[in-house]
Amino acid sequence: MSGLDLRLERVLAPVADGMARMRAVLESQIAEESRAVLDMTDHVSRFRGKQLRAALVLLSGDATGNATDEHPAIAAIVEMIHLATLVHDDVLDGAKVRRRVACVNERWDNQTAVLLGDFLYARAFALSTDLSSRLASRVLAETTRRICVSEIEQAARRYDFDLPEADYESISGGKTASLYSAACELGARYPGGREDAGLLLRKFGWEIGLAFQIVDDCLDVVGDESIVGKSVGNDVEDGKVTLPVLRAYALADERSRAVIRDAYTAVGPEAFGRRAARLREVCDLSAGVEYAMAKASSLVARARERLGLLEPSAARDALADLGDFVLVRRW
Amino acid sequence: MSGLDLRLERVLAPVADGMARMRAVLESQIAEESRAVLDMTDHVSRFRGKQLRAALVLLSGDATGNATDEHPAIAAIVEMIHLATLVHDDVLDGAKVRRRVACVNERWDNQTAVLLGDFLYARAFALSTDLSSRLASRVLAETTRRICVSEIEQAARRYDFDLPEADYESISGGKTASLYSAACELGARYPGGREDAGLLLRKFGWEIGLAFQIVDDCLDVVGDESIVGKSVGNDVEDGKVTLPVLRAYALADERSRAVIRDAYTAVGPEAFGRRAARLREVCDLSAGVEYAMAKASSLVARARERLGLLEPSAARDALADLGDFVLVRRW
Numbered sequence: 001m002s003g004l005d006l007r008l009e010r011v012l013a014p015v016a017d018g019m020a021r022m023r024a025v026l027e028s029q030i031a032e033e034s035r036a037v038l039d040m041t042d043h044v045s046r047f048r049g050k051q052l053r054a055a056l057v058l059l060s061g062d063a064t065g066n067a068t069d070e071h072p073a074i075a076a077i078v079e080m081i082h083l084a085t086l087v088h089d090d091v092l093d094g095a096k097v098r099r100r101v102a103c104v105n106e107r108w109d110n111q112t113a114v115l116l117g118d119f120l121y122a123r124a125f126a127l128s129t130d131l132s133s134r135l136a137s138r139v140l141a142e143t144t145r146r147i148c149v150s151e152i153e154q155a156a157r158r159y160d161f162d163l164p165e166a167d168y169e170s171i172s173g174g175k176t177a178s179l180y181s182a183a184c185e186l187g188a189r190y191p192g193g194r195e196d197a198g199l200l201l202r203k204f205g206w207e208i209g210l211a212f213q214i215v216d217d218c219l220d221v222v223g224d225e226s227i228v229g230k231s232v233g234n235d236v237e238d239g240k241v242t243l244p245v246l247r248a249y250a251l252a253d254e255r256s257r258a259v260i261r262d263a264y265t266a267v268g269p270e271a272f273g274r275r276a277a278r279l280r281e282v283c284d285l286s287a288g289v290e291y292a293m294a295k296a297s298s299l300v301a302r303a304r305e306r307l308g309l310l311e312p313s314a315a316r317d318a319l320a321d322l323g324d325f326v327l328v329r330r331w
Numbered sequence: 332m333s334g335l336d337l338r339l340e341r342v343l344a345p346v347a348d349g350m351a352r353m354r355a356v357l358e359s360q361i362a363e364e365s366r367a368v369l370d371m372t373d374h375v376s377r378f379r380g381k382q383l384r385a386a387l388v389l390l391s392g393d394a395t396g397n398a399t400d401e402h403p404a405i406a407a408i409v410e411m412i413h414l415a416t417l418v419h420d421d422v423l424d425g426a427k428v429r430r431r432v433a434c435v436n437e438r439w440d441n442q443t444a445v446l447l448g449d450f451l452y453a454r455a456f457a458l459s460t461d462l463s464s465r466l467a468s469r470v471l472a473e474t475t476r477r478i479c480v481s482e483i484e485q486a487a488r489r490y491d492f493d494l495p496e497a498d499y500e501s502i503s504g505g506k507t508a509s510l511y512s513a514a515c516e517l518g519a520r521y522p523g524g525r526e527d528a529g530l531l532l533r534k535f536g537w538e539i540g541l542a543f544q545i546v547d548d549c550l551d552v553v554g555d556e557s558i559v560g561k562s563v564g565n566d567v568e569d570g571k572v573t574l575p576v577l578r579a580y581a582l583a584d585e586r587s588r589a590v591i592r593d594a595y596t597a598v599g600p601e602a603f604g605r606r607a608a609r610l611r612e613v614c615d616l617s618a619g620v621e622y623a624m625a626k627a628s629s630l631v632a633r634a635r636e637r638l639g640l641l642e643p644s645a646a647r648d649a650l651a652d653l654g655d656f657v658l659v660r661r662w
Contacts, residue, residue, distance in 0.1 A: 036486070036487030037480050037483050088449060111422060114445055114448075115479055115482050115486065118479045122472060122476035125472040126473050126476050129465060137465075138457075141456040141459075141460050142457050144452075144456070147453075148453050149363060149365050152443075152450065153365055155367070156367030
């Protein structure tokens with residue numbers, strides 16, 4: 001375990017029991033009588049990840065004195081929705097399939113990914129309809145819709161180097177922060193009522209989630225693949241112009257801008273998988289990254305300030321620490 | 332309009348008003364403030380189709396004296412789930428993308444299809460959580476899960492010429508009949524209670540839906556593309572061994588079986604899009620098709636018999652006629 005792993009484990013200690021219950025629910029939900037489905041869900045369990053969204057449900061419940069027996073199930077539903085989005089993100093378009101095959105002849109099965117993601121969404125919604133209150137179904141169905149709309153918007157704005165920062169925020173927020181936000185809101189107010197606590201944590205979750213996405217975008221352009229634990233440079237390959245690049249582009253002169261655009265759109269088999277490296281070679285991204293990280297820091301600072309309205313508790317401290325963790329994480 | 336179009340319109344006349352309301356709900360639900368999403372949903376409206384599942388919600392409501400103001404919304408939700416499954420069926424695996432591109436250089440964008448399908452699912456669930464009773468959310472989330480599981484099972488059983496007929500039924504039923512069944516059950520018992528009426532219509536819907544799928548499978552191997560209105564032979568291309576082929580295979584001698592298997596797995600660029608034609612050339616499928624159609628007929632007959640337990644009404648007659656329509660339809 002790295003120092004950051006240990007740090008995260010310590011941050012989540014106040015909800016360790018709830019996280020264990022959440023994992024038990026998650027495992028029972030993705031278990032299926034069907035052999036074919038089991039083979040696929042086995043594959044998904046490798047994606048476990050940091051489960052920050054689930055932790056936020058539990059911590060928000062504890063920090064607002066609102067924890068219920070159903071919170072671990074809600075946390076599991078939130079993680080399933082997150083898993084479904086990850087699985088569907090793996091589906092490649094035709095161009096990329098061809099490019100990948102040309103390079104590495106890797107086995108891709110898009111249909112499998114689509115069906116598995118659909119299965120996870122359906123399981124998540126089915127479980128939410130078993131809860132005693134409809135609030136979770138309502139909030140999460142609406143959140144899922146928003147995630148999809150934002151992903152569609154993002155796809156439509158590829159290669160747009162003049163994307164206004166407000167649009168970047170609303171797209172990144174919609175695709176990532178909305179689920180953080182929903183996790184915190186549900187933690188604070190499920191099964192219902194308690195609008196004030198809900199709104200407070202909803203805003204907290206949005207800010208933490210947006211900061212998380214901004215850090216992700218920075219790691220994707222300048223991160224070390226062996227630490228990040230997933231391939232970096234995906235955004236450049238996909239034509240996604242994220243905040244650090246938008247800022248670097250805005251600061252650049254006309255000649256440098258052309259060089260940045262060329263790095264994104266370089267063609268030929270040798271370009272595949274090399275575009276991000278090329279971007280780093282031709283352009284000093286540090287000012288863009290610095291700007292983006294400052295933005296993420298200020299979001300986390302604002303989020304932490306909100307916590308001042310809550311009673312002191314171990315869970316409240318953990319929420320604050322989670323905010324800091326989002327900034328220092330390297331994976 | 333063909334004679335069959337007119338016939339369907341006449342069958343659905345008792346619920347013409349409800350269908351118009353259903354379409355209004357559907358249109359308002361897939362309308363979005365986002366330009367990028369609108370471009371995609373415009374594309375979906377071309378898929379309108381027969382909307383039989385929506386009609387079954389309304390007819391089941393009327394035939395059981397259970398129609399409510401919310402029935403058109405439920406019908407719209409059912410259609411949205413159906414549309415989402417259609418859109419996701421269009422996602423191709425890597426092999427097929429390459430094959431298609433090699434042949435026709437058609438533009439495929441898998442990511443678009445995935446996001447659009449996800450959006451439709453999310454909209455459908457979000458709308459269901461706005462209804463006065465949770466029954467629709469519960470039944471439809473569980474139905475969606477079952478559809479996904481069955482599609483995964485189907486993918487796992489490709490090229491299985493020894494698939495037992497019971498497995499074919501449970502897979503085809505799960506992927507198609509389950510939504511028909513849910514549509515009828517919700518029509519008969521939404522917002523709740525009325526388990527007997529629900530069970531009766533649920534069985535009716537299952538039988539009609541399974542018959543529909545069997546007819547679909549027959550049309551795919553022997554249908555006329557210009558009448559069916561979509562490309563035929565997809566099942567053979569996809570390696571799906573459907574009832575007419577399973578039966579023809581069971582009746583064939585060892586040499587003919589090898590010929591059938593070869594038709595499914597023919598390789599080379601000239602084989603693409605030609606496998607179904609080749610199957611028809613090398614194998615007399617008529618006994619298999621006859622057997623499958625007899626099975627579909629007997630399912631519809633059983634479904635119609637169930638209607639004898641309901642009071643006579645125009646809607647009950649329409650349900651019976653819809654059963655017949657499923658058998659005679661050529662598209």
